[in-house]
Structure formats: structure tokens, C-alpha cells
């Protein structure tokens with residue numbers, strides 16, 4: 001482990017009563033899923049989000065937008081959770097055993113957290129596995145191969161759109177409610193693998209601090225919230241999180 005973890009952070013994790021973790025695309029990067037804003041290979045470095053991730057883009061060219069999202073869905077099907085996802089699932093299980101609360105709020109749509117075993121997960125931006133008919137509103141999870149045609153057809157004759165939040169759309173009300181409730185009660189907050197430039201997630205560290213929580217950021221580089229965090233750990237989520245969870249257990253004699 002090349003990244004020093006402050007002992008006070010390990011102690012804070014051992015003592016925490018209610019942990020909230022916010023994740024972004026960075027935690028799935030080590031599984032081989034492209035992030036959005038990494039300069040060279042981020043999705044938004046190669047594609048214009050306004051051409052793909054907005055209701056207007058879908059209205060303009062539903063075939064192109066749904067084909068692009070289906071290609072991302074099929075890429076997600078080929079990858080596996082990495083040690084960062086696994087560490088958060090392990091932490092949730094340990095905290096549950098210790099009768100302490102844990103909530104994972106993710107901006108990711110790949111469901112790799114759930115695949116790793118995380119249970120208390122709030123999907124702020126929906127899921128690329130879920131597709132919704134724009135006519136009858138039916139939502140279904142599609143785990144199979146590529147759709148036969150684009151835009152994919154619903155049985156009712158309508159067309160399917162990906163069940164992800166596009167720019168300009170509201171976040172799922174239940175996801176917001178659950179996030180606000182967890183943030184208001186937490187005493188330790190982690191921001192992992194997010195550039196902290198998309199709201200409301202970018203504001204969550206403020207909500208956690210307002211609740212009196214200590215805050216931690218795990219990222220490869222500084223972000224607009226790094227200066228707010230009690231601890232800024234610069235390193236790969238897939239290395240930092242497993243080490244931190246192991247240190248917690250070791251010091252607890254687990």
C-alpha cells in the first residue's frame with residue numbers, strides 16, 4: 001500500500017456510528033469502465049454530453065442515443081467489481097454486525113456496487129440496466145444481449161429509453177429523500193472517485209458537515225471539495241478502501 005492512511009481516520013472509522021459513502025465513476029475505473037471527465041479517455045472527452053445525455057438529444061435522435069447507452073450497458077456486462085467495490089460491501093457487512101448504520105449513495109449506473117454485495121445503495125442517477133417505455137412508463141431490467149433495434153421497442157408499441165438521469169432532468173425523488181436522511185444522521189462521510197462538479201451530489205459534503213460529520217475524500221487528484229474534507233487521501237479507490245477497511249478490522253481485533 002503506497003498511500004499513507006492517517007491513524008486518526010482509522011480511529012474515526014472504528015468509532016463511527018453512521019457512515020455515508022458517495023461514489024462516482026472513479027470507483028469503477030479500475031473495473032475498466034470509462035469515467036466521464038478524465039482528460040484523455042473520459043466519456044465527455046470523446047462525446048458531447050449535450051448530444052447524448054439529455055432529453056433533447058433523445059428527442060432529436062432516439063436511435064443514436066439508445067444505441068450509445070446500450071453499448072455502455074453491454075460494456076458493463078463484461079466487467080466485474082474491483083477491490084474498491086468489494087471493500088465497501090465488506091465495510092457495510094461489518095458495520096451491520098456492529099449495529100452501526102451504512103448508506104452508499106452512488107452516481108454510477110453500472111450496479112457494480114450491488115454486484116459486489118452492497119445492499120444499502122441509493123442510485124442517484126438511475127441504472128443503465130433499467131429501461132423505461134416513454135409511452136406506457138413500464139420499467140424493466142434488461143440483462144440480455146444487444147437490443148434488436150434502436151430505439152428498442154416496448155410491447156405497447158412505444159419506445160424504450162435508458163433508466164438513467166439525463167442532464168436537465170430531476171433526480172429520483174426517493175433517492176434524494178433517502179440521501180438527505182442519511183446525510184443528516186451521519187458522523188463519517190466519504191466522497192470516493194467523483195470530480196464533485198455535478199449537483200446535488202457535489203453538495204453532499206456540505207450536508208454531512210452540517211450534520212457534524214467528519215469527512216474524507218478519496219481521489220486521484222484534488223477536486224473542488226478537497227479543501228473542505230477533514231482527510232484528503234490521494235490514491236486509487238481500489239487500493240485505499242481495502243487497506244482502510246483492513247486497518248479498521250485489525251485495530252478492532254476482528
Ligand code: OAD
Nearest residue numbers: 024025026029035036037107193194195198219220236237
Ligand atoms: P467524473 O469522470 O467526473 O470524475 C471521476 C473522478 O474519479 C475524477 O475526479 C477522477 O480523478 C477520479 N478517479 C479516477 N480513477 C480513480 C480511481 N481509480 N480511484 C479514485 N478516484 C479515481 O465522474 P463523476 O464524478 O462520477 O452524470 O461524474 C458525475 C456525473 O457526471 C456522472 O454521474 C454523470 C456525469 O455526467 C450524468 O450523466 C447525469
